[in-house]
Amino acid sequence: MSDATVAAKRQGPSWLILPGIVWMALFMVVPIAMICYVSFWTQTTFNISSTPTLASWKQFFSSDTYTGALWTTVRIWLIVLATTFIIGYPTALFVGLFVKSKTLSTVLLVVCVIPFWTSFLIRVLAWRPMLGKEGAINIILLKLHIISQPIEVLLFTELSVIIGMTQIYCVFMVGPIAFMLGRIDRNIIEAARDLGAGFGRIFWKIIFPLSLPGVVVGAIFVSVMGLGEFATSGALSGRKVNLLGNIIVTQVGSLKWAMASVTGVILTVFMGMVIAAFLRIVDLKQEL
C-alpha cells in the first residue's frame, strides 16, 4: 500500500467532509463573495444596478459619519475587551483556580451563564431602568447621600453602551480562562512555591502563561461579538453612538445595499485581522 492510501484509510471516508463543505460554501463563502460583489454596485436613490463602481467605497472613506463609526467601533471594542478582561480574569481566577471543589466551580460557571436564560433584548433593555436619570443606581446613590444630583451620563451615552456590552460579554471571557486555569495541575503551583516563589511570581511566571490560550479564546469571542454589535448601542445610546453594525442596519433599512455591503466588507476584513492577530499570540492547536 502506498503512503497516500494509508493516509486515506486513516482519515476515514472522505465524503464525510462533504456536508461541512456544502454548509460553509452556502452560508459563508457565497454570502461573503456576494457582499464583496454588491459593494461595487452602482446605487442610486431608488435603484441599484450591477454596473461596477467605486462610488460607495469612496463615499465611505470620505464621510465623517462612516469613518467616525469605524473609529467608534474600534474604540468601544478595545474598551470592552479591556473591561471584560479586567473583570473576567479575576472572576475566572476565583472560579477556576481558587475554588478547590470541581462541583462548586461548575456551579459558579453555570451561575455566570444564568443571565443568558433571558433574551438578548431584555438583558440590554433592563439596563435602562438601572442606569436612567431616575434609575436604580441614581436612586440608591441619592438615598445614600453620596450624590446630590442624579448622574446623567449613565444612560444614552458611550458609557452606557460600554457597561451593557461588558455585562453581556464578560462571561465569554470568564469561561475559556476558567477552563484553562482549571486544567493547571495544582502540584505545579505547589512545586513553584516549594522552589521559593511567592504568589506574584507564580502568577506571572506560571499561572498567567498557562491561562493565555483561554485569554485568547475569550478575546476572540468578545471581539467577534463586540465588533458586530448593533443592538446594545441601539438600545442604550439613544442613537448617539453609531457602530459599524448600526450603519449596516440603517443602510439595509433604507435599501442602500451597496453601502451596507461596503461596511460589511470592512467589518469582516477587520474581524479577520483581529482573529489572525490573536491566533499569533498562542498556538491553539498545541494548547487545546
Next chain:
Amino acid sequence: MWHCHITAEGRMTTQTAIFRIDGVTKSYGGVKALDSVTLEAGVNEYLSLLGPSGSGKTTLLRVIAGFEVPDSGRVFFQGRDITNLPAHERGIGFVFQNFALFPHLTVRQNIAFGMANGAVLVSSEETAHRTQTIIDMVGLTGMEDRGVDQISGGQRQRVALARTLVMQPKLVLLDEPLGALDANLRGRMRNELRAIRERMGVTFLHVTGSETEALAMGDSVVVLDRGRIIQRGAPDDVYSTPASPDVAHFLNRFNMFEGTLSGGTFTGAFGSVVAAKVTRAPRDVYAIRYDRLRVSPLSASATGPGLKATYIANEYLGSSVMNFFETADGKVVEVEHHLSLGAPETFEPRQDYLLTWAPEQAIVFGREGK
C-alpha cells in the same frame, strides 16, 4: 553549621536533627490522616517512609513542606520552628510523584526557576553556572532547550530532581518519585539518588509504597499505618523483626497465621507450637517468612511443626521461584525458593504437601508478649 552533640550514652541529641516534627496531627473531615506523629532525621540521613496508600505518608510530607498546616503539633527545621512559615520560605525541596514540571518551560528554564524566581536572589551568572552543573550531573546534557513534553519519563524525573537539588536544600522530600518509572529506570534512579546524596550531603525523606524500595534505599525505615508511626529502624532490623503484625504485613514477605497464644504456646491451623519469643501485639499472629518454609512430601516425618497444603501454581521471579499452596481452610501460603540454593523442586498441581519450618525462625505476635 551543625554541631553534633553526642551524649554520654553515645546517642545523638535532637540538636543534630535537620528536621523534627513533634506530635503532628492532621485531620480531613474527621478522619485523622496523621495522628500525633513524632519523627526526626539527622543530617545527611536517608529515611524511607513505608506505608500503604491512605496511611498518611503524603500528608506527612506535605506538612513538612508547608502545603498543609497541622491541626496540632510543631514542625522544626534546622533548629527553627517553621510550623507557621509559608512553603516558599522554608527552603525544603519537594519532588512530586507526577514530577509537576512547568509544562510551558524548557528543561533549562524548569531547573533555573527557583533561582530566577525564589526568595533568595541568585545572580544570573551563578544561575547559569549552577543550572549547567546540575544538568551535567543528572545526565541531561544536550536536552537543555527541549520542552518537558519532548523528553522521556526518566528524563522528566531527572529534571524534577535537578530542579529541586539545584536550590541546594538541606532536606529533600521525595513523594514516590520512582513510582512512575519502569523497573529498569527505577533501579538506575536509585543508584543516582544514592550518588547525589553522597556528593551533596542532603537529608532525604523518601515516601514509598514499595517495601523493596524502602528497604533498599533507607538508612532507616519508618513504617506508617493509619496516621501513626508503627516502627522505625534499620532496614535489616525492620525486615527481620517487624514490630507488629501490620508491619510484617506491609513488608509483604511473611505468611501470617491467625490463632491463639496461651502460656507460650501458639495454636493455629498447623497445631500447637511452642513460641520461643513473643512480640507484644494486640492480636495473636504467627508469621513465617516466605523463604523460611520447606516443602516435603506428605510421607516425610516432620521434626518440627508442619502444615498440610495443596500446591496450586508457581511464579518465576528471576532470582527465585514463588510457590503457592492452599491450606484446608482456603488460606494461600507462599513459599519462596532462592535459585542460588539450587534448582527448584517441581511440584504436582492439586497434590498435597507438607510445609515445615524451624520454629525459632517464626515470629510470634501476641497479647502475652513483652
